[in-house]
Amino acid sequence: MVHDLRLMSERPPAGRAACIVGIGETRFTRRGAQADVGEWALGCEAAVKAADDAGLDVRQIDGMASFSNDDCSPWLMQQALGIERLRFASMVWGGGGAGACGALAHAQAAVESGQAEIVLVSRSIVQRPGQRYGEAGGFAEIPQIDLMAPFGMLAPAIMFAPMAQRYLHDFGVRPEQLAEVALTCRAHAQRNPRAVMHGRPMTLADYLGSRMIAEPLRLYDCCQENDGACALVVTTAERARDLKGAPVRVLAAAQGGNAGWGSGMMGTHHAPDDEYGAGNGALLAENLYARAGVGPAEVDVAQIYDHFSPSVLMTLENFGFCARGEAGAFVADGQIRLGGRLPLNTSGGLLSEAYIHGLNLLTEGVRQLRGSSTAQVEGARTCLVTAGLGSTPTSAAILAT
Amino acid sequence: MNRAAHLARLAVGEPHLVEHRTFWQHCAAGELRFQRCAECATWRHPPGPRCPACHSVNVRWERAPEAAELYSYTVVHHPATPALKDALPYNVAIVAFPAAGSLRLISCVIDARPGELAIGMPLALAWARSADGQALPVFARVSTGRIGKAP
DSSP, rough: OOOGGGGGGGGOOGGGOOOEEEEOOOOOOTTTTTTTHHHHHHHHHHHHHHHHHHTTTGOOEEEEEEEEEOOOOOOHHHHHHHHSSSEEEEEEEGGGGHHHHHHOOOOOOOOHHHHHHHHEEEEEEEEOSSSSSGGGGGTTTTTTGGTGGGGGGGSSHHHHHHHHHHHHHHHHHHHHHHHHHHHHHHHHHHOOOOOOOOOOOHHHHHHHHSSSSEEEEEEGGGGOOEEEEEEEEEEEEEHHHSSOOOOEEEEEEEEOOOOOTTTTTGTTTTOOOTTGGGGGHHHHHHHHHHTOOOOOGGGEEEEEEBTHHHHHEEEEETTTTSSSTTTHHHHHTTSSTTSSOBBBOOOOOOHOOSSTTTTHHHHHHHHHHHHHHOOOOTTOOEEEEEETTTTEEEEEEEEEE | OTTTGGGGGGOOOSSSSHHHHHHHHHTTTOOEEEEETTOOOOOOOSSSSSTTOOOOOOEEEEEEEEEEEEEEEEOOOOSGGGGGGGGSSSSEEEEOOGTTTTTTTOOOOTTOOOOGGGGGGGEEEEEETTTTTEEEEEEEEEEGGGOOOOO
């Protein structure tokens, strides 16, 4: 079936176009360090900071969008924050962090359609013992888990690894090339005092010497498990004009899943042959660029979902920054570092800043376009942000000054 | 050495999806069967309520084609649960059946050392047993000729 993507690129009246006007973050820590604070309190802190950043009273929020079911549901947030009129609430489908930019897409749809005026996009995450993402207990509710768990496919690294294995095998990507993703993120984190890995630089020897988790994934190919929360405030361009800061435009935000994927790596791995090792991003990329009216050549900086480092290589190819199979050479050539063609994960990413399920990639995207990143790309005007690769639907966004 | 000690530590449990029950019942009877559309003959797995190609609800459960191969895999070195600490490393295999389209099964190659796994290697069906007594379809390297006993 062929869809005419031009039909999807209609924009709302200029005054209603969605903008991000505030961002808020808590402290990011190692897993469990904020377990006694809890997801609810962390989520509230991020929400209040995001509203303050926008110059709004948090009670003026009239819509909420999130993903992955944290303890910051609309009813708990209304209770704690005194939200006066809740008009919109959305929980995105899609495994894990695949919904990060989807939540932004729902917020965009809400403000552009007039269902709400000021939408909070938030994610709070606390890794409790027994429910950690690196442990089997966190995934018992996957509906197809009976076809996975009996064979030891119990945690995301194990679920992602066969896709990565196939990708590296098909294109002959060497460990030294894959290492460049983790090394770049760690280098960027050294400039970011908020990063959990700040002050802990890493060498190629450190990377190659790190223990295997699930081949081909070494420890340093896997993101951290962290506690913390992030929030964004989304409103219309018209409303943004009355607020204190310069708004960041949501040029496009979209969800997507390729044909034949089903649940993908968070399920039974039955993706089509020619796409299995590429992740689930080709249709999403096409849709997103069509909606945004820009292509890869116009993207100045990117925040790419790096739950596992091979995801960055696959995403670079899906989004047209290099041809299929060439991402290993692209990153090894320094193209994702500052000064390269596409500096990415400038806060350190999920590998080295923190794993706030990808919402911290959106807050960093906003900082880049405000000119306030600790690894600022000079003159950045557009930023691509992507969400968890390998599930359906995944999501992505293009932000612009 | 048992290369698949992890299997006896893990349970299948009661499938959440009704559609999965028949798959496991066939396994319990010592048969690996997949759904195949009774109208258009498209194979499918995991089990589902309709054929994604023609939307027919009419389905046959057919024996898996004999020829299987390793589509991809991982060797797990870090236990996601303490129960597997002394069952490491173990492999998780993505098995393909070229005669059945893009049908794939998550499983294990029970007789391969980590370095002996290779994408594309031919495999033969074998059986193992889960912690809760369910017969598990697993695979053996064809070159060894070792086939597990049917349950």
